[in-house]
Amino acid sequence: MYLVEDLYKRHGERLGLEVVAGKKGMQRRIKTPEAHRPGLSLSGYLKGHAGKRILIFGRVEIEYLRDLDPETRISRLEAILGPSTQTPAVILARRYRPPKELIGLCEKYNIPLMRTNMTTMNLLNKLTLLLTEKFSPSMNCHGTLVEVFGVGVLIQGDSSVGKSEAALGLIERGHRLITDDIVKVRKREGGHLEGFGAELTRHHMEIRGIGIINVAHLYGAVCVRDHKSIDIVVKLEAWDDHNFYDRVGVDEKSCDILGVKLPYHLLPVKPGRDVVLLLETIALNHRLKRMGYNSAKEFNSKLLEMIASKQKKGMASSESSP
Amino acid sequence: MKVVRKVKVKNALGLHTRPATHIVQLLQRCKSDVRFIYKQDSINAKSILSILTLAAKKGTLLTVAVEGEDAEEVMRKLSLAFETGFGE
8 A cells, every 4th residue: 555645755755755735634545656747637627537546736737727717626636536536646746826616625625735946857766767667566585685796696495404504694795685574566667676675683693503693784785686687596405405496597497586587496405505605606696697698508509510520521431441 | 186275363473483393394294286366476385584575564465376286185284274373
């Protein structure tokens, strides 16, 4: 549930919002991530008018209202603010002074009326961005999110497989912890995922035999981050002799989180395998791939070339032999 | 097998570290997947930090979902633990 109050408290300063009227309506719910300029609706054409959007009044709207006679002004405003609609809030751009009919109606129906210094276009852009972000699909998943060489690595696996220990090892080597145990994932614009931690347990870890530790205090602020894009998923698993683990790496596996495909690695753990080093290698290899170099594929094509040249030689020699 | 039940936090201080430890200890050996659902959050009850993020106070109603072969037994033990206020 997202209230006008939440928007005002969290982003009011950034958007330069100032409440002019309708303070009682701060508890109104914002139901859609949309902001709308009611230009046409003000002219009385209400077919298809969606009454759940935040209304933005810019120069056109204000000038138009000024041109109307007071009675029409009230009836037109009533049509988009009245009880038949669920307008969460009205925002005036360019610090326009609201017509008194607008103030009156906002007070009457308890709709927060705010104004800001920003230009209409700028306000519309910023507000849409903020709202889509807030309304973007999100989920919680179990795992540990670390940043390794700038790559966001989500470590998953059953409990007590060693996720936290691996993360601690990475932190000790100068990589960063975003969150341990609970990763909140949000799908951002452009189809990438962002992970962050819960407010309370952010920067904390639970290590068996030690207890709950605060990583930011122990290793310093340089070792933590608040949020990070998730670039790859690594699943740790107790070594299973019957399972065939990837030996070449030409076929890239992927997994699906919130409809986004992420590269996926299954990493078997057993005594003697340095998981920290392996995770670093996976992250580096991922960076290399993004820079356009795929070690496994490069190696494979080299191999194929060699085989092909041998075949040619073989054919040449077999042709010349008789 | 899946068992879902609502339980109430009964001890005075809510789900703080000690009760959370108690729950994790209780669930350590069980094979089922145990989740606590509160508001929009669904968390893994085998992880102490996850339980703590709920910051559930006295009187909070949690939905407990247990899925796995020993679900019935786990649910029975868990309900008892909540009922007795984790011995506090």
